[in-house]
Amino acid sequence: MYNFDVVKPARIADAVKELSDSSxxxxxxxxQTLIPTLKQRLASPExxxxxxxxxxMKGVCKGEDGSVCIGGAxxxxxxxxxxxxxxxxxxxxxxxxDPAVRNRGTIGGSLANNDPSACYPAAALASGAxxxxxxxxxxxxxxxxxxxxxxxxxxxxxxxxxxPVPEAANYQKFVxxxxxxxxxxxxxxxxxxxxxxxxxxxxxxxVFRWAEAEAALSTNFSASALDGLSxxxxxxxxxxxxxxxxxxxxxxxxxxxxxxxxx
Amino acid sequence: MAQVSMTVNxxxxxxxxxxxxxxxxxxxxQLKLTGTHVGCDTSQCGACVxxxxxxxxxxxxxxAAEADGADVATIEGQANADGTLNVIQQAFxxxxxxxxxxxxxxxxxxxxxxxxxxxxxxxxxxxxxLEGNICRCTGYHNIVKAIMAASGQDVGAIAAE
Numbered sequence: 001m002y003n004f005d006v007v008k009p010a011r012i013a014d015a016v017k018e019l020s021d022s023s024x025x026x027x028x029x030x031x032q033t034l035i036p037t038l039k040q041r042l043a044s045p046e047x048x049x050x051x052x053x054x055x056x057m058k059g060v061c062k063g064e065d066g067s068v069c070i071g072g073a074x075x076x077x078x079x080x081x082x083x084x085x086x087x088x089x090x091x092x093x094x095x096x097x098d099p100a101v102r103n104r105g106t107i108g109g110s111l112a113n114n115d116p117s118a119c120y121p122a123a124a125l126a127s128g129a130x131x132x133x134x135x136x137x138x139x140x141x142x143x144x145x146x147x148x149x150x151x152x153x154x155x156x157x158x159x160x161x162x163x164p165v166p167e168a169a170n171y172q173k174f175v176x177x178x179x180x181x182x183x184x185x186x187x188x189x190x191x192x193x194x195x196x197x198x199x200x201x202x203x204x205x206x207v208f209r210w211a212e213a214e215a216a217l218s219t220n221f222s223a224s225a226l227d228g229l230s231x232x233x234x235x236x237x238x239x240x241x242x243x244x245x246x247x248x249x250x251x252x253x254x255x256x257x258x259x260x261x262x263x
Numbered sequence: 264m265a266q267v268s269m270t271v272n273x274x275x276x277x278x279x280x281x282x283x284x285x286x287x288x289x290x291x292x293q294l295k296l297t298g299t300h301v302g303c304d305t306s307q308c309g310a311c312v313x314x315x316x317x318x319x320x321x322x323x324x325x326x327a328a329e330a331d332g333a334d335v336a337t338i339e340g341q342a343n344a345d346g347t348l349n350v351i352q353q354a355f356x357x358x359x360x361x362x363x364x365x366x367x368x369x370x371x372x373x374x375x376x377x378x379x380x381x382x383x384x385x386x387x388x389x390x391x392x393l394e395g396n397i398c399r400c401t402g403y404h405n406i407v408k409a410i411m412a413a414s415g416q417d418v419g420a421i422a423a424e
Contacts, residue, residue, distance in 0.1 A: 097395065178393065
């Protein structure tokens with residue numbers, strides 16, 4: 001690792017100020033991706049602004065509209081334990097990485113990084129979550145803009161993520177056994193206005209919604225409604241863990257499993 | 264360089280660290296607590312697991328600066344006050360839960376974290392909890408057996424020695 005300074009502000013406003021002081025500053029969430037990245041010298045910030053000491057960005061609460069609100073610096077372990085009002089979300093958090101990773105990694109860090117194989121982007125997109133930052137609120141449909149790319153500006157911090165609670169939902173992850181990331185992960189959420197299906201791990205463009213499956217499931221919320229539907233593997237990730245065609249096949253399989261499990 | 268202070272195994276510890284100094288490096292190189300092992304250095308293997316403020320973390324993937332003010336527990340602080348092995352450590356010995364021993368500090372610290380939250384885990388829960396702790400010797404059966412035994416459960420029905 002190249003060296004850097006570490007600051008630990010206690011308030012969002014102070015963190016924003018630390019980040020705006022220099023373009024070579026970078027926020028540090030739980031560090032479960034950023035620290036390995038720094039070790040590989042793929043990033044070389046002069047200053048890391050740790051968000052772990054900002055109490056106003058931690059915890060799970062219930063919004064006035066019934067939504068589940070999660071502070072940006074809340075760990076996966078806390079979401080797993082405390083987001084019981086949205087069981088599929090708590091279950092998703094409970095299967096990210098391993099227990100020690102879940103004790104450090106945060107929802108804001110995961111969404112800001114937008115790894116194409118991460119679990120939370122699928123949960124946020126399928127739920128039509130609102131990504132709240134220090135500056136604005138961003139709808140999930142506008143937030144995810146491709147692999148490792150989001151609507152966040154330089155120095156913008158995710159302070160809270162608000163999840164509308166669906167009538168039924170489930171996340172199915174086909175685990176890549178070495179990394180425990182999703183080889184393919186599918187989050188299905190059924191709302192009064194329709195069904196949303198978000199898929200992670202598969203596309204070269206990062207997390208995406210499967211419109212045909214959503215239309216079919218909005219009419220008939222059962223796995224059989226998906227019979228005959230498929231995705232093309234042409235634009236999907238092909239690597240030593242699986243070809244694009246294999247991932248495309250998994251998308252349909254895991255979507256069916258998620259619908260069945262959601263009930 | 265910055266000054267960090269923390270409690271390690273119940274005793275005050277402090278030192279000068281760079282921003283990039285990992286908690287595992289601070290424990291091993293400055294405090295000379297070399298029981299915390301660094302296996303992969305990529306947060307996969309779990310040999311470096313310690314407890315920070317009561318929860319298991321991979322100390323190779325946490326900055327020492329982030330542990331400033333924290334309560335840290337390492338394998339060196341696990342034995343009983345009279346120096347005898349604690350229940351988990353003794354169970355690892357009794358059930359042959361280690362061969363080369365490199366992963367063992369992390370295994371014991373993960374086991375301690377599990378049993379604190381879940382005093383009577385099922386075999387499946389033990390295996391699930393150890394997802395981030397890799398052992399290349401034992402095949403895990405005897406590690407699982409040791410943890411089950413440490414929780415006071417009958418281990419007769421668990422996979423053969």
